[in-house]
Amino acid sequence: MNLSRELEYEQTMRLWEVLWTHYLSEHLHLYVCVAILKRYRGKIMGEQMDFDTLLKFINELSGQIELDAILRDAEALCICAGENGAACIPPGTVPSLPVDNGLFYSQQDDE
Numbered sequence: 234m235n236l237s238r239e240l241e242y243e244q245t246m247r248l249w250e251v252l253w254t255h256y257l258s259e260h261l262h263l264y265v266c267v268a269i270l271k272r273y274r275g276k277i278m279g280e281q282m283d284f285d286t287l288l289k290f291i292n293e294l295s296g297q298i299e300l301d302a303i304l305r306d307a308e309a310l311c312i313c314a315g316e317n318g319a320a321c322i323p324p325g326t327v328p329s330l331p332v333d334n335g336l337f338y339s340q341q342d343d344e
Contacts, residue, residue, distance in 0.1 A: 244300045251304060252329035257311045258319065259328035268306035269298065 240248060252262055270277065273290070282290060311318065 240298060240300060241296070244298075248300060248304075255329065257308060260319075260322050260326060261307060261311060262329040263322065263326075264307040264311045264314075265303060267310055268303045269294075271306060271310075272303065 248265070252265075255261070258264065269291075273294075277287060277290070280286070314321075
């Protein structure tokens, strides 16, 4: 789900800032996606959307996503899932951003 196209510039920057913090989880982006699907589940399930229709529907949400509400829902989902939720994320799932190991530059040995 490419949220950058669905949000205004300021909202996109705010979303990135939240994801960069790894607040609650380095996989908060997954909870954000679930929060969006949860918010629109009535329409998705009511119309029994297949995958292609769902993609089209999500792409047409441009300018309609309430970021504050989605972030609150994602935070609540992440807290409710807790360690059990983290354990369900398959190993190797890419985090929202690489976890900072404190090294911004590769270290080279002086010879």
